Amino acid sequence: MKPLVGVTVIELARVLACPFADMILAELGATVIKIEQPGTGDETRSFEPQVGDESAYYFACNRGKQSVTANLKTDAGRRIVRELAQRADILIENFPVGTLARYGLDHATLRADNERLVYVSCTGFGQTGPYAKRKGYDTVFQAMGGIMSLTGERGGGPVKPGLPIADLTSGMWIVIGLLSALNGRAMTGKGCHIDFSMLDGQVSLLTLAAGRYFALGEVPPRLGTEHPGRVPSATFACSDGAFVHITCSDQHWLPLCKLLKLDTLASDPLLATNAGRVEHRERVMDALTQAISGWTRQALCDACDAEGVPAGPIKNVAEVLADPHVRARGMVSEFEHPGVGTFGALPLPFKFDGFANPEVVRPPLLGEHTEQVLRERLGYDAQHIAALRRDGAI
Structure with a gap:
């Protein structure tokens, strides 16, 4: 048995940070129901690089999920999400501040029907504060959170890391917060609302750099690959x-x-x-x-x-993926996709003794699980589902 079997997650999120968090939960055993816009889905389905008609970007952070299409601009689409949330343990969303309140899908509304729900709002700058309404992407949070100021060659300008560090670490922060909340719910019987700011997440990562500032009043300079406090x-x-x-x-x-x-x-x-x-x-x-x-x-x-x-x-990426130790540890895997065939994947880096290890599971086709979820979880019959599809709700 995987450690998160029995946990149900509703994903009202797109792009990278929250989908990455949910992929971690899914491959640890949770049932993750990804709500996508009918016809287009998560916009990363169109991101480069494309493999046939699919996106390798989407593949990288959406494995193991169920895809359900629901048009949130329709009453019926919003009702589907509300009914799913009534039966769920976790809901994760990354809409701009206030958007889901207008849809009746905010924490206060959904908690009235399910007080055990753990609800995560992931935004760029949080639900409060002077920047709450601002827009941002991974590189903006890197810039404002300090990591770019620390990255680059001695005497040179700031450089962004080669991966979307703000997005990826935000996904990890979200998982930590969710698992903590689930443990708390086990003691109190009640869920909670987690207000997570991606900028907050980057500030928390300053750790040693902030420690030097607190201790020495030093604004750490860029040192390339050198360490400010260790030689060599x-x-x-x-x-x-x-x-x-x-x-x-x-x-x-x-x-x-x-x-x-x-x-x-x-x-x-x-x-x-x-x-x-x-x-x-x-x-x-x-x-x-x-x-x-x-x-x-x-x-x-x-x-x-x-x-x-x-x-x-x-090592470059090709060398890493061919490394014999990396291979021996099972850190390069693959999945079979109906439209693409065999495609490479990086498993979660956990080896459990006492639970089943995470497995690489393919990402879903757009709307692949809509009818199954509506039928099995919500009890909708074929006629009801056909009407929803005809009206553009799914």
Whole structure:
């Protein structure tokens, strides 16, 4: 049995953050009913890259769900969502502030029919505050939340990470909040409303950077791959044009100097501790950069492994997905899709002992489960369903 079997989630959300959260819940065993607009569905179904008539973007964060079409601009469409919410454990939405209240699908309204409902509102800036009505996307939250200011080469301009970090981490924050609320409901018998702001989520991630500011009044500068409080911790260029990232604590310093034949650095008492190496950062980094430039990536990684020095090659996506350890851990999988055939997928990174492990399940076709859900969960008969379809409600 999977750990979330028996939990029902209604997804009134689109694009990435909330769908990613719901995919995690689905592959942990929850039944996730994704409400989509008839005819078009979640707009990411049209996002690039396209695989046949489907979107790899949609595939990446909508696996394992049931797709039900419901037109929220119709009374009948809104009634479907209300009736599903009466029978659900969780509802997740990412509409602009106030939108669902106009539809009668806000937390206050739905709670009247189901006080056990855990209702998540995910917005860019939250339900309150001076920015509550503002619009935003992942990169806007990265910019305003500080991570872009920390990312980039020394002396260069800000750079966004190569993945939509604000969206992905927001999805993880949402899952944490939901599981906490379910545990609380088990004790009180009542659900709750979770007001989650994607900007709040990014501010919470500042952690160590904020810690330096609180302790030192320091606004951390961009340092490329270097660490503000640890030396060495950086990426170095090798003779073959590849890169290796090395991070050392004090116990690794002398082994690193030994393998690189940096006897002068090894014998210098000023560099024996991390504090000293931070103070003499430029000298240490210059020496390491020069010494490592004569090594190939593989030779350096092998030597670091032999000496117990933490190091790793900088790999591109293709190299990561072909890595034998990644493969041995089952982190590359696939699913069969009726329109696309076999397609690759990244499983959830959990290995349970005591529950069934998550499985990769294909994403749904648009509206694939509409009739099944209306019939089995709401008791609609064929005539009622046909009328809803004729009227454009589904």
